Amino acid sequence: MATKLQSRLKRRTTPDTTATPEANQTLGDATETLSGAGGADAPTTPVDKTSLIAELRQRMKRIEARTQPHATSPESPPRNTDTAEAPPRTPSVDTALPGEVIDTAMGEVWCHQPHFDAGHHHGDVPIHTFLTTGHGLATLCRDARIADLSPEGALFIDTETTGLSGGTGTLPFLIGVAWFTASRTFVVEQIFCRDPSEEPAQLERLRHHMARATHLVSFNGRAFDLPLINTRCILNRAPNPGVKLPHVDLLHVARRIFSRRLANRSLNNLEDVILGFRRQGDIPGAQIPAVYAHYLRTGEAADMVRVFEHNALDLIALAALGGVLENMYNDPEAVAHAADNLGLAQSAFHAGHSARGFAHLHRAEVADDADERQVAWHLLARQARRSGDADTAHQAWQNLVARYPDDAAAHLALAKDFEHRLKDYAQAIVHARSAQEAEGEEASERRLARLGKKDMREKNET
Amino acid sequence: MTRRTGNATSDDIYTVVAHWRAGGISGDFCAQETTNPTPGQTARFPEWIDIPILQAMTSLGITSPWQHQVDAWNSIAAGRATVIATPTASGKSLAYIVPIVARLLSRPSARALLLFPTKALARDQESTIRRFIDLCGADLKTVVYDGDTPGDVRRKARTEAHIIITNPDMLHTGILPHHTAWAQFWAGLTHVVVDEMHTYRGIFGSHVANVVRRLQRVCGFYNARPIFIGCSATIGNPGELGEALFGAPTTLIDKSTAPTGTRTFVLFNPPVVDPVMGIRASAHRIAARMGADLVLAGVTSLIFCQTRRGVEIVLRYLRDKVRQNGGDPGRIRGYRGGYLPLLRREIETALQQGDVDAVVATNALELGIDVGALDAVLLCGYPGTIAATHQRAGRAGRRQSPSLAVLIAGNAPLDQFLAREPAYLLHSTPEVALVQPDNVTILLAHLRCAAFELPFATTDRFGTLGIEDTDAALSCLTAESDLVLRNGRYHYIGSAYPAAQVSLRDVGNPVVVVQQESGEPLAEVAWRAAHFELFDHAIYQHEGETFEVQRFDPAASKAWVSPVPPVYYTTAVAQSRIAPLATHATTDGPGGTIFIGDVSVVENVVGCKKIKFRTHENLGYDEVSLPPLQMETEAVWVQLHEHALRDWPPDITPLALDGLRHALHQVTALRLMADPRDIATLLQGPHLDAPDAIHAETAALDPDATASPTPPPVTLYLYDTHEGGAGLMERAFASISLLFSDAQTLIRGCPCPDGCPACIGPLPVPAHHNLKDIAARIAAHLVVVHGD
DSSP states (O other), rough: OHHHHHHHHHHOOOOGGSSSSGGGOOOGGGGHHHHHHHHGGGSSSOHHHHHHHHHHHHHHHHHHHOOOOOOOOOOOOOSSSSSSSOSOOOOOHHHHHSSEEETTTEEEEEEEEEOOOOOOOOOOEEGGGGOOOHHHHHHTTTOGGGGGGGGGEEEEEEEEOOOOSSSOOOOOOOEEEEEEEEEEEEEEEEEEEEGGGGGGHHHHHHHHHHHHHSSSEEEIIIIIIIIHHHHHHTTTOOOOGGGGGGGGEHHHHHHHHHHHTOOOOOOHHOOOOIIIOOOOSOOOGGGHHHHHHHHHHHHHHHHHHHHHHHHHHHHHHHHHHHHHHHHOOOOOOOOOOOOHHHHHHHHHHTTTTTTHHHHHHHHHOOOOOOHHHHHHHHHHHHHHHHHOOHHHHHHHHHHHHHOOTTOHHHHHHHIIIIIIIIIHHHHHHHHHHHHHHHHHHHHHHHHHHHHHHHHHHHHHHO | OOOOSSSSOOOHHHHHHHIIIIISOEEEEEEEEEEOBBBBOOOOTTOOOOOOHHHHHHHTSSSSHHHHHHHHHHHTTTOOOEEEETTSSSSSHHHHHHHHHHHHHHHTTOEEEESSSSSSHHHHHHHHHHHHHHHHHHOOOOOEEESOHHHHHHHHHHHHHHHHEEEEIIIIIGGGGGGGGHHHHHHEEEEEEEOOOGGGOHHHHHHHHHHHHHHHHHHHTTOOOOOOEOOOOSOOOHHHHHHHHHHSEEEEOOOSOOOOEHHHHHHHHEEEEETTTTTTHHHHHHHHHHHHHHHHTTEEEEESSSSSSHHHHHHHHHHHHHTTTOOOOOGEEEOOOOOOOHHHHHHHHHHHTOSSEEEEGGGTTTTSOOOOOOOOOEEEOOOHHHHHHHHHHTSSTTTEEEEEEEOOSSSSOOOOOHHHHHHHHHHHHOOOOHHHTTTTHHHHHHHHHHHEEEETTTTOOTOOOOOOHHHHHHHHHHOOOSEETTEEEEESSSOOGGGGGGTSSSSSSEEEEEETSSSSSEEEEEEHHHHHHHHHOOOETTTEEEEEEEEEEGTTTEEEEEESSSSSSEEEEEEEEEEEEEEEEEEEESSEEEEEEEEEEEEEEEEEEEEETTTTOOEEEEEOOOOOOOEEEEEEEEEEEETTTTTOOOOTTHHHHHHHHHHHHHHHHHTOOOGGGEEEEEESSOOHHHHHHOTTOOBOOTTTTSSSSSSSEEEEEEEEEEOOOHHHHHHHHHTHHHHHHHHHHHHHOOOSSOOOOTTOOOOOEEEOOTTTHHHHHHHTTTOOOTTT
């Protein structure tokens, strides 16, 4: 006997069987509607549970057939828990997906392991460039621990998920990881849940890789992938070694270096602009959740193959981008855009590597863009003064006022330098007169008054 | 006159009332009832209460608690789900704060979650709790976690706060879907408090019951089994409501042992000023006159109005009167929605210090806000429910001091009904608060959210649902592609973040925003109600002001209005059709068979009538074009036996039936603590083809009755206007006989000669002089004498 709730649910799933007055849109039909009242008892006749289940199944099949007109193997999830569930996949599905089943302590999971040899290029960049990373990347991601770690210990990570809004129920159904072997091969492993029940095995496999890694490399993994993996580990009561590993998040690095000239700092745009790689027929990220839902319902893998490809490209791009960033840091002369030298210089100074910082700044000094040159000279002056190189600082300010006569901040700096270091009050007065905008009217007047007195005294003494 | 504030003596109050009754105010004193003072019943502090709490209680001036507080403490300490439903000012907050703080002091990892229906109440309670914790000298963090909480405070709150105060909406969309970020909090969670529990009724309550089910699942995942505590104002079924919300039996503490002073309750009906139309003097003017008398006698007063505009009117009248009599109009304050918290605090402080003689307020003051001691409460018009009347009247009189509450009847039909039948108010139990957690649409919405939060096993239960029901519902979601079943577990694969798509205030439909021409939002109206109230050129009344709808755009869920002078109001004419889908139970009455079950309803607003204010004169009919509404809901329906109708002339019967329908609608709303818009009534059957007779929201038209060889029985439907039902109908079915008896009383008791809007609704003139009698007699046929 179906409960009240069950018969309501049944009507919901089979609306075409119910006598709704919708069918009787004309007023003249109201009588018919009324005579339906006489049959009101009909739904209360005992409904056999099994027949209800059978009907529900039929209904589900119809719905699935409707939503997925090309479904090759629509799968109706079994309702009855007494009978063993049929495996939700057909062999043809497994063959369509690249990869194979692997065993873990937590059961089976699907893994695809494409290899890329050391000579593989992503756009203009050979991916083995990443193997030269160390000091530079450590400086750029502002984590000194990275400097001492071998690039072979890096685990690249990127997930494909059922949603981008976050929240506990977002499933990273594909966790892509990658690493370089001793023979400089780039090995990608894509750990895929053919259905959500494989997640414990997926996380176990991930744990296995993380346990061997010394650090992680990702793009926005700090804010997205890793917290999500942590949530999934809590839900599956699984350990998460990833939280302890040093983490190179290339999104943060890219923001610091490229924000002066690139409004769009997505991985795809960086690939295009920095690596010279343009994707062909790549699946848009926004479509990926729907592709997985479709795969789960139908077992159709065609679009899922594209998600695997997308994920592998993301991992390769990480390696290439990491390598390029290391090179850019190490070789200021090779940096194509002086604007980027500025960002690199800032990170160098932040880490205390002044020589490298100045090297980048000297490149930026000759930037095409006048604004960038101005920023570069200011940074140069500030860092030179901090490192005790007063002459370089002075020269930078002089360069600034020569080329940018309205630069009040440079005039102010020179006014101070002439007053306190060089004791040239006449020169100090000249610059102080142009510095009012930088320090305000009141302070400027006080400064000029003081300088006037000092100048007079000096003149009197001589 | 010597002015005393607070603690008026019995003499002060009696003198004023006696003065009124002696002709000081003309009108009818329909009822006056005085309850004797009761002494408080104190108890000893239980042994388990530690010194810091005893010290805090002493600092609050409490050396011995009331018995009911101790009962609550012991019940909570024993781990029982507990509902505390005692009147205003009986120390409800302390009834849960004490055992919670006691637990937090003894176990540093323990956590508590407090739910309040509004942000304002959450902030009020936060300061109360912090003060208590400070008095204990304890280092326990209390954080309000809602939409206004800044990001850094949120992060800290999740790991560091001992007490989180929030609202059901935030729990639903902001906390539960991110439960892993709160792992530490859940693991330690020992108490969940649902304060102002009586506000969780109908659709909102049905949603909240499901949010609680989700909360319990998440707690279960972290091996926590918190104790649920509900606090309710006086309602008819606090224990039952607690059980429905918490999904478990509750221990009910509903006998207040706090002392009460002499309480006098007066039901007053203003004098008739227009004998032809039966219109009475404005309750606002009466309230101002009574308020002035009270203020001048040194009796501090709180005057409740139904609308903001009412507040302003009474405030003006009252200040004028007080000024004319040499009083200080500055000591009369207003208090209504829109006042900022700072101003509210100032008024509260002024009251406590005796700097205020009277406060004129809307129900903004109703919920839990502490305004201190007052001697008298005046209610301008019936607040809509017995429970709300009790709650507002309970504002008068702290502890042993005497108090007065006066309900001044308005012109509304319900007010006049109560004025004629004061026993309803004085001797009926307060209304019940009903919820329907298993409303299919609501249930499925929350199952989606729940599956997003944690996968379901096929052997799981959701709240009180059985395994099979839970599984059937999950299968339904699987069929709708929101879940997949693999290896005995349902996994969520639907659209991202399902909670964002579920509003706790409606069933599946958008809420319509009413906007003024300036673009400023005026109000929000539920989807179905919008079709009946916001069609193009409808007159929309808000807070006592009149607007005309310029345009209603259902697709955009918006309606634009502009103010107009109040000349007439509009009432929608709908063509509705209803069809039973399933019968859950039937019962036979002498005049008909009564069913309860599910129905499908199509409602189509096709026109509107313009009715002149006061005279109820019909000024004309306009056509309206709106897409029809279709829903499945719960209904009670009565198939009338032919013999119940055959004695009456066929031309009168449809009108009489419609009159009965109108009366039944009124009394059902009254009995079920429902907004009249929560239910609808509809007649279907042959010979009901007098369109003019059919007023209000629904009309049944059957011009072609002869087509059927045996005419179907006339059927009177009473249905829930919320998709899937909000739990009203089971109660209506159980008390259907009583409802018809009430309807009969309403019709017979109305002093009008031939039927009026107050009893059988606005009817075409001239009304048949037997109409009321026939309607009442049909109703009588449907009353089952007990034991029948």
